[in-house]
Amino acid sequence: MNTRELQTQLTALGYAPGAIDGQWGKMTEAAVVAFQRAAGLYPDGIAGPKTEKALAAALVALNAAAPSPAPARQSMSAIGLAALIAREGRKLTAYKDSVGVWTIGIGHTSGAGAPVPYAGLTITAAEADAIFARDIVKYEDAVRDAIKVGLADHQFDALGSLCYNIGPTGFAGATFVKRINTGDTPARIRAAILMWRKPTEILSRRTAEADQFATSYSTSLPKARSTDARPVSMAA
Template structure:
């Protein structure tokens, strides 16, 4: 089976791989990861032999009936990658935590970054596709009201930075769920401003939450001259 067939198989089982275009993009990898987890397979985001067998067997572990699962859009993913960057060699972040790939730390699961660790770009994207699922899930769990695409994307980006526990206990989540005034939500988002290096990112995320993509694409950081670019 080719990538287009993978995408079609994912769609038939209730997963969203993005456009059925035959390209192994981040949304397709994320959908494969979700399928693999439901099937009890190792979630590496690669449609290998065991994953093929699960597809051909009809995957007895079907997703439970539920409202459509909102996920980060291609614009939201591009903005998040712009904020985190893509690093193929492990490094210490601004608070001294070993990090690799697209903002991946040990808190997100394997692999555990350490001094000297290197990965390839495909490995980097596969790790990100696994990582992003838990943060999207955290936003779905925390928010009890409907969200526009740009709002869900902004919360996914914030959660990726402050963690699932930080999101769940935040004041801005409580304000969103009570449909508070936009100014109050923005102020609560901007309260997450440590270390100081994060302020330009947080300001961009607050603007992303409040601004539909039809009006303006988000910036990775508020200090950027231009909005993020999304591959055609």
């Protein structure tokens, strides 16, 4: 399947690959990831045989005017996941984070479930990615549960990153969540996001998350931290 055909199919199914121009870019990859997650496939952003088969089946159902399925639950896009991974890093040996919590992999702590990090624990890169793929579902669920209004991809991604850092309980009670749900002004939402500024070294990440929430990906890709010279790489 060529890229233009892929973009056309994704658009017909309600995904957003950007312009139908035959050019493979970050927006197209993000749309593929979103479709894969909704279809229960591994979200690798590659339009391989399984993804093509799932696309074909979805289009057949659409063209046959089958009863509309429930809207796909919003999940973090490929861009959002790359930003979050860049913020957390990928550590294969357990370490204590800035507040003394044992951590391993991509920001994994015991609060997210097994494995419980401890001094001397090591894992492989593949294990780190597998733990992250399992962990992220919990935080996506927490964002969906707390937010009662529609979100653009960049907004959902920013909130997923925030939730991953402050935890589902802190997220659910956060002032910025209340302000988003009541349709408050962008400036007040940003100010509320930046209330979560401890420890001091977290501020550059928090500012980047606030920028990500406010800025569409068509305007600018997010940075891991506001002090970074460049946006995140999709290979993060």
